[in-house]
Amino acid sequence: MPLLLLKDLPRYECLLEGAKVFPELDPSACEAYLHLLRAGDEVFSVTERNLAEHTISQGRFGVLMLLWNSTQRRTSTGDTDNPCRPAGPRTPAELADAAGVTRATMTGLIDTLERDGLVRREPDPDDRRMMSVRLTPKADAFVAALLPAHFRIMARLMAPLSEAERKTLVSLLTKILQSASELTATAPVLSASS
Template sequence: MHLLRAGDEVFAVSERNLSDHNISQGRFSVLLLLWNPAQRRLGAAGSPAPCGNTGPRTPAELADAAGVTRATMTGLIDTLERDGLVRREPDPDDRRMMSVRLTPKAEIFLADMLPAHFQIMARIMAALSESERKTLVRLLTKITQTASELSAPATPVATGIGANAAVAKF
């Protein structure tokens, strides 16, 4: 119960900040996944991006990283593209695929809003010592992995009459 309550509270604080910038949590997550801090300058208030961001990615990679379906990711990308925050372009290594990248408008948007977002998250995490933060990350990683395994679709098991029908054919 404590885990769910903590998640709800952090989400609510984040959501208030994001709504001040007219962006949803889902669309913000996509922007963060595309943001490459090594190529950006946010100033002293900025901090390294989470999730090992690398810049342009395929929609499938984004969906996997965000933990959403590919259809959901397509909708998020469509909205961000309509708002001028991302663009799709042919993948330089495989022209059958598309890459998604941030636009200059998105970089300006992130430079404007990320310092406040990071300050809010830092304020939340300030309640924990460095050791507690490391432990929290380790424990949340374990919980996430286990929950992901449990939520993965199960492989159907053939049972009952006809279960071996393919084998029983003469």
């Protein structure tokens, strides 16, 4: 997320000082929060820069990956129950849900991908409201050429962490993800609650 605020994260002492003014300020929570956003944004922008060299955005890349997974499934040799390849060709609505964006946004992404010749829209024969989105051969080659560098960057980013540290990180992030989901689920009226 762009503009995640504060290129230089505040020192811990400053958070302690802030806690004197605002009793709600939990310094260690705030520090973790800021580092999480900062690291996420930085990592995001590193991969984004790599993708940009191939003239594609994170969003469109995500759509290609989702469709590519579907393609793989279609051409795979019969392991239709493989949980790694759950679905077949996808509709804009499915893609939007999987990517976590609105359908309006997906329309725009598919527009751009189609203009660039990476994707085709085909009407669904059974339900005339629906469309099927498919990768073109050009897109297959494009993704296959792109992925090695993409994976290499992930490996580079995580290089300083041992396997154990990576597991720890994932488990900590999972806990945070959990509490974030709960905050999202419950009515967001925390203005006065504990």
